[in-house]
Amino acid sequence: MYKLVKPLFFTMDAETAHHRVTGGLKTFHRVWGAKSLLKQAFSLNDSSLEREVFGLKFKNPVGLAAGFDKNAEFVEEFASLGFGFVEIGTVTPRPQMGNDKPRMFRLPKDGALINRMGFNNQGVEVAAMRLKYFTNRNGLIIGGNIGKNKDTPNEEAVNDYLICFDKLFDVVDYFVVNVSSPNTPGLRDLQEKGPLTLILNALQKQNRLKEHSKPILLKIAPDLTDSQLDDIVDIVKETNIAGIIATNTTISREGLYSEEALISEAGGVSGKPLAYRSTEVIRYLSEKSNRSFPIIGVGGIYSAAEALSKMQAGASLIQLYTGLVYRGPGLVKEICKQLVK
Numbered sequence: 001m002y003k004l005v006k007p008l009f010f011t012m013d014a015e016t017a018h019h020r021v022t023g024g025l026k027t028f029h030r031v032w033g034a035k036s037l038l039k040q041a042f043s044l045n046d047s048s049l050e051r052e053v054f055g056l057k058f059k060n061p062v063g064l065a066a067g068f069d070k071n072a073e074f075v076e077e078f079a080s081l082g083f084g085f086v087e088i089g090t091v092t093p094r095p096q097m098g099n100d101k102p103r104m105f106r107l108p109k110d111g112a113l114i115n116r117m118g119f120n121n122q123g124v125e126v127a128a129m130r131l132k133y134f135t136n137r138n139g140l141i142i143g144g145n146i147g148k149n150k151d152t153p154n155e156e157a158v159n160d161y162l163i164c165f166d167k168l169f170d171v172v173d174y175f176v177v178n179v180s181s182p183n184t185p186g187l188r189d190l191q192e193k194g195p196l197t198l199i200l201n202a203l204q205k206q207n208r209l210k211e212h213s214k215p216i217l218l219k220i221a222p223d224l225t226d227s228q229l230d231d232i233v234d235i236v237k238e239t240n241i242a243g244i245i246a247t248n249t250t251i252s253r254e255g256l257y258s259e260e261a262l263i264s265e266a267g268g269v270s271g272k273p274l275a276y277r278s279t280e281v282i283r284y285l286s287e288k289s290n291r292s293f294p295i296i297g298v299g300g301i302y303s304a305a306e307a308l309s310k311m312q313a314g315a316s317l318i319q320l321y322t323g324l325v326y327r328g329p330g331l332v333k334e335i336c337k338q339l340v341k
């Protein structure tokens with residue numbers, strides 16, 4: 001089915017196609033009987049798929065990566081497509097437009113995307129309100145990916161993360177601190193040990209004030225050096241956060257076959273070219289830490305085989321973005337089926 005409609009969507013600009021697909025899914029989901037039809041076609045329920053990770057029970061280990069549903073508009077629809085968890089965001093305290101369009105590009109020859117969205121989102125309050133009214137969760141785990149506004153200086157970034165944390169606290173199951181997007185100028189400087197420890201400690205302090213604290217994870221870039229990854233292992237221990245999401249998009253252009261004009265678009269590369277490096281990062285962190293914290297593996301998962309290799313490298317859960325664009329929603333069930341086997 002997706003093979004039939006994909007060529008039509010691929011004639012559109014990538015971001016327009018994204019909105020048509022998600023909008024169409026939402027409209028269809030409202031039709032009587034559509035929800036159970038989608039569930040039947042795309043979901044796989046099997047107790048062997050269940051996972052308990054950082055204290056949460058996941059129906060299956062396949063999640064929707066951040067960025068696909070930035071404003072928490074389609075959470076129920078993605079649950080019907082078989083995902084065990086959905087990560088909304090990145091949200092920022094105040095709404096922001098993001099970078100000028102076009103800002104998302106397909107590289108079909110590479111099975112990749114380049115994006116420089118720049119945290120376009122409607123603001124944390126809008127996302128929190130939508131999630132508040134989504135009560136029929138049926139075991140779906142929801143993550144809240146949080147960031148800072150573009151015009152907030154790095155020295156004040158901690159306040160933005162704290163605002164998002166507080167506003168989402170009652171409506172998400174876990175948090176992700178995003179300091180690894182290449183599209184907000186200076187953001188990735190926050191991955192350095194000093195500022196990162198400060199942000200994570202402040203969030204953990206706030207977390208401890210709550211009646212029941214929630215898992216906080218850190219999402220990292222694939223472009224970190226080994227010594228920066230060693231720092232990350234130390235920081236996880238020192239701040240006692242729940243785990244790592246590896247990885248975000250890469251600024252590297254290595255090994256791409258597409259036309260020069262496309263490759264030279266600014267932004268982060270996702271999809272197939274990222275698969276090897278993100279798995280390498282997962283393995284490195286897993287070995288260096290003696291598997292002492294959970295890792296969510298993301299980056300170039302196009303097949304059940306790639307999902308399995310991320311898990312063998314040390315990932316407890318995995319997430320999809322670009323694979324969904326190129327392979328369609330059937331990929332979730334394909335991975336789950338293989339995991340059951």
Ligand SMILES: Cc1cc2nc3c(=O)[nH]c(=O)nc-3n(C[C@H](O)[C@H](O)[C@H](O)COP(=O)(O)O)c2cc1C
Nearest residue numbers: 065066067089090115247248270271299300321322
């Ligand atoms: C268009 C687009 C927007 C994204 N937006 C976000 C975001 O807002 N926050 C975030 O943490 N990651 C974001 N990502 C990164 C993905 O969550 C994921 O880490 C990355 O794309 C690698 O996975 P993939 O190869 O399966 O796409 C975005 C990716 C794409 C392609």
